[in-house]
Structure formats: structure tokens, C-alpha cells
Amino acid sequence: MPTPQTSNVNSRSLLRDDVYLSLRDAIIDGTFLPGERLRDQELESWLGVSRTPIREALLRLARAGLVSAKPGRATIVAPANPKIVGDAQQIAASMHELATRLAGPAVTPDALGAMEAANLDFASALVAGDIDLALRSDDAFHAVLTGLSGNTMIADVLEQATPLIRRAERQRFASSAGRESVEQHRAIVERLRAGDVDGAAALSRDNWMTLHQHVDHADG
Template sequence: MPIPPSPPAVARQLLRDGVYGQLRDAIIDGTFEPGEQLRDADLATWLGVSRTPVREALLRLAQTGLVVARPGRSTTVSAISATAVREARDVVAAMHELAVRDAVPRLTADDVARMRAANERFEQAVEAGDVEAALRADDELHDVPVEVSGNRALATVLDQFVPVLRRAERLRFASASARESVARHQELIRLCADGDAEAASSVVFTTFRALAAVDDD
């Protein structure tokens, strides 16, 4: 068949998602600091893309609360708001509670082994003071029940609110209190392996609710 005159829509979607992910991660890891102005032209040059996907990404970031957009004026990285963190924390905790409750009856031995291996990586990262590796391992552990639950709506809500919470998680995982998460993970995994959905969902809810608070607004 002849080559279509324009690229498939999926290519553009992947570009948009890639730009969004890079900007989101740069805000979360502190590359762009709270209060810093973000200019779409500068960001487009940095990422090697046109300004259109950058503008679309900034709109999505504004919806998550990571940036503050003032149409026709400026877009800046938002401050770490105690209120926003608490609200996001409560939503994320509730979503993971639901995911675990739904997933536990369907978890296989391989699923539990993946969670256990992720927690081992998490513990090693915490001991090494590697916050980025700890965050990745924490995501890998909690992603297992979310994946097994198969609830796409739940996953969509997490995609929206986890970035707001991530900056608070970085503060926690950089502190001595990160070791408490290792023990909570171990208890969660034990309960999942035992098939105790109610107790496991309670533990994961408590785990996310225990995230360190930031200063009040």
C-alpha cells in the first residue's frame, strides 16, 4: 500500500506524552524549582521539539497542579502546597486501597515475588541514599496491584494525582523515615501472599497516608 501522506495519530500522542513526562519529571526532581518561570520557546529548544507539544504539556501540568498558568502572561512551577499534597495524598491512598482490595484475590505467586523483589530494591536504595532508585522501586511495588486490578479509571486518577504527591515522597525518601516504608511494604506483601485483602488494603492506605506533610500554606 502507498505510504500515507501524514504520520499516524499515535506518533503525535507519543510525542505529547513524552514531552509531558519529561517536563513533569524535571519539576518533580527539582530541575525546575518552585516559582521558576517556564517559557515554551526555551523548553521546546531544550527538548528539541516544536512549541505545540510543549504548550499542550504545560496545560496538562496546570491541570495536575504542578504549574500555575496565567494565560497571556506566564507559566511558573507551583510551590509545594500543603493543601494540594494532603488532597492528592488522600486520593492516591484511596485508589491504592481499592487496587489492593480488588487485586489480592487474583495475585499470583509471580506477582507477589515481583512485589518482594521491588521492596528489596527499595530497601537497598534507601540504605544507599539513592532517592531516585527508591522512588522507582516504590512505584514498581505498588504498580503490581494496580496492574492486576485492571481498573483503568483507577490508573487514570493515579496518573493525575501521583505527580503532585511525588515531591512530598522525595522529601520522605530522603529522610530517615524512609526505613518505616520498608517495614510497611513487608507487611503489605505478607498480607497479599496470605490472601487477606481487607488487611492488605488497610496497610497500603496507611502507607500513603503516612507520607510526611509539608509546611502549612
């Protein structure tokens, strides 16, 4: 797919993280397809920034397994590898289980309300077929617990694992199978409301492991 000709990003405020997120999201949503070559000059024109933050972002994406970048050779979007996606899924499931256990004692009615609101947005997005909104709403739901966990390393680990999962998960949320997550989210909230932190943690892990039936068919 051609590099976008216009940018919605304000170049004056574009920081290294913004460049990384813009490129990451373009890979996840299929703007850049597996095997597509990423050319510095075209990316500079699209994002309106110099080569330095782009190269730094591409190195981060390479570490995350989303691009293949070797010195002196072309940088290309990496194909989705079912084994790597499965490994990332196991890590993400474990991190969300841990986040739920740590956050459980700190969960407030307001936090549960935020999770319920995010889940309503998630359900509505699935019905409307708005996959981008579904993914953002799913992120918002889980971010409540990772934020309350008090362990900043959880977010760091998830930053590495989650993008690999999201490419495959777009397929899941585009299908009827994605509706399972709505009920799983509701169950997590109810367990937390009842004070059953262990039960909620187990459900959080299960929620992230339900991608397994799609991982084998992930093709980006």
C-alpha cells in the same frame, strides 16, 4: 535552576506523553524549582520538539497543579501547597486501597515475587541515598497491584494525584522516615500471601497516609 543544555531524550521518538513526563519529572526532582518561569523557547531547545506538544504538556501540568499557566501570562512552577498535597494523598491512599482489594483475588506467586523484588530495590536505594531509584522502585511495587486490579480508571486518577505527592515524598525518602515504607511493603506482601485481602488493602492505605508528617513542611 537553568534549563538543561543537553537532552537524554530522542526527539524522533518523543511523543506528547514523553514531553509531559520529562517536564513533570523535572519539576518533581527539583530541576525546575517552585516559582521558576518556564519559557517555551528554552523548553523547545532542551527537548528538541515544537511548541505544540510543550504547550499541551504545560496544560496537563496545570491541571495537575504543578504549574500555574494563564493565557497571556508567564507559566511558572507552582509552589507545593500543603493543603493540595494532603488532598492528593487522601485520593492516592483510597485508590491504592481499592486497587489492592480488586487485585487481591488475582495475585499470583509471580506477582508477589515482583513486589518483593521491587521492595528490595527500594530498600537498597534508600540505603544508597538514591532517591530517584527509590521512587521508581516504590512505583514498581504499587504498580503490580494497580495493574492487576483491572480498573484502568485507578491509574488515571493516580496520574493526577501522585506527582503532587512525589515532590514532598522526596523529602521523606531522603530521611530515615522513608525506611518505614520498606516494612510496610513487606507487611502488604505477607497479608496477600496469607489471603488477607482486607488486611493488605488497609495496609496499602496506611502506607500512603504516612506522608502526613511531611506534608506540612512540603516546599517542593
